[in-house]
Amino acid sequence: MILLADSGSTKVHWCLLTASGQCSDVFTDGINPLFQTTIAMQNSISNQLLPQIAPLLWAGTLTHVFFYGAGCTPEKKVFVQKALEMVFKKAEVHVESDMLGAARGLLGHNPGVACILGTGSGSCFYDGQQIEWAVPSLGYILGDEGSAAVLGKRLVGDLLKNPEVSPLNGKNGLRRKGYEDLKELFFKEQETSMADIIEKVYRQPFPNRFLAKLSKFCADHIDDPRIHDLVYDHFVQFIRRNLVQYFKKTNDHMVNDPMVNANGVGFVGSVAYYYRPILEEAMKAEKIPLGTILKDPIEGLKEYHKDAIIPTTE
Numbered sequence: 150m151i152l153l154a155d156s157g158s159t160k161v162h163w164c165l166l167t168a169s170g171q172c173s174d175v176f177t178d179g180i181n182p183l184f185q186t187t188i189a190m191q192n193s194i195s196n197q198l199l200p201q202i203a204p205l206l207w208a209g210t211l212t213h214v215f216f217y218g219a220g221c222t223p224e225k226k227v228f229v230q231k232a233l234e235m236v237f238k239k240a241e242v243h244v245e246s247d248m249l250g251a252a253r254g255l256l257g258h259n260p261g262v263a264c265i266l267g268t269g270s271g272s273c274f275y276d277g278q279q280i281e282w283a284v285p286s287l288g289y290i291l292g293d294e295g296s297a298a299v300l301g302k303r304l305v306g307d308l309l310k311n312p313e314v315s316p317l318n319g320k321n322g323l324r325r326k327g328y329e330d331l332k333e334l335f336f337k338e339q340e341t342s343m344a345d346i347i348e349k350v351y352r353q354p355f356p357n358r359f360l361a362k363l364s365k366f367c368a369d370h371i372d373d374p375r376i377h378d379l380v381y382d383h384f385v386q387f388i389r390r391n392l393v394q395y396f397k398k399t400n401d402h403m404v405n406d407p408m409v410n411a412n413g414v415g416f417v418g419s420v421a422y423y424y425r426p427i428l429e430e431a432m433k434a435e436k437i438p439l440g441t442i443l444k445d446p447i448e449g450l451k452e453y454h455k456d457a458i459i460p461t462t463e
Contacts, residue, residue: 347460
C-alpha cells in the first residue's frame with residue numbers, strides 16, 4: 150500500500166491506495182512546517198490521521214508515503230519527513246512541495262505550466278519530472294494573486310473603504326455603483342464588523358485563512374456585476390503578473406513547445422474550480438491557453454505513483 154497526501158494551509162487530503170486498486174480518502178487539518186513544529190505535525194498525524202486509517206491497514210504493509218504540502222521548501226520539508234517517519238517507521242517517506250504535487254497531478258509526465266489557486270497561489274514550469282523554474286508567489290501580502298486570501302483582502306478593502314463608486318470599470322467602460330449596499334449585506338451575512346475584521350487580520354494568527362473564508366461572499370453573490378468584475382480582475386492580475394512570464398521567456402524552449410501549447414495551463418484549487426467560468430473568461434481575454442482544472446491533484450497523483458504500489462502482506 151501507499152499513502153498519498155495533498156496538504157494546504159487549511160486541510161490535508163490523504164489517500165490510501167492498495168495493490169487491488171482500492172482507494173480510501175480521509176481528511177485532517179492542514180500541515181505546514183512554516184507554522185508548526187515537528188512534534189506538532191507528528192501529533193496531528195497520530196491523533197487525526199491514524200484513527201481513520203488504522204482499520205484499513207489490515208490490507209497489507211504501508212511501503213511508501215508521498216506527501217506534497219504547502220510550506221515544504223527544501224529547507225523545511227525535512228521536518229515534515231521526520232514527523233511522518235516517526236509515525237510510519239517502516240515506510241519510505243517522500244516529501245515535496247504542493248506545487249510539484251499540483252504539476253504531477255495535472256500533467257503526469259508531460260511538460261507544461263501548472264498553477265495552484267486555493268487559500269494561496271503559485272505557478273511553475275514543469276519539465277515532466279521536476280519543477281524547472283517558477284515565478285515566486287511571495288505570499289498574500291506581497292503576491293498570491295488569484296488566491297482566496299487575496300480575493301478576500303481585496304473584497305474587504307473595497308467594502309471598508311466605502312467608495313461612492315466601484316474602483317473597477319464595468320465591461321462597457323461605465324463606472325459601477327458604489328459598495329454601500331454590499332457592505333451592509335456583507336456585515337449581516339458574515340456576522341462581522343470593521344472592528345472584528347481589523348482584530349482578526351492584524352492581531353490574531355492565520356489572517357490568510359480568515360481572509361480566504363471571507364472571500365466566499367464573492368461566490369455567493371457572483372451574479373452581482375460588481376462582484377463579477379472584482380473576481381475577473383483578480384484573475385487578470387494573476388495572469389499578467391505570473392503566467393505571461395512563462396510565455397515571454399524568449400530563450401526558453403517552452404515558448405514554442407507544441408506539447409505545452411496543446412496541454413495549456415493547468416489549475417488545481419478551490420478558487421480555480423468554483424470560479425471556472427470567470428477564469429476561462431479571463432484566460433481567453435489574455436490569450437493564454439487553458440488546460441485542465443481540478444479541485445485537487447489527488448486523482449492525478451494516483452496515476453503518477455501507481456507503479457509504487459506493490460502487493461504486500463505482513
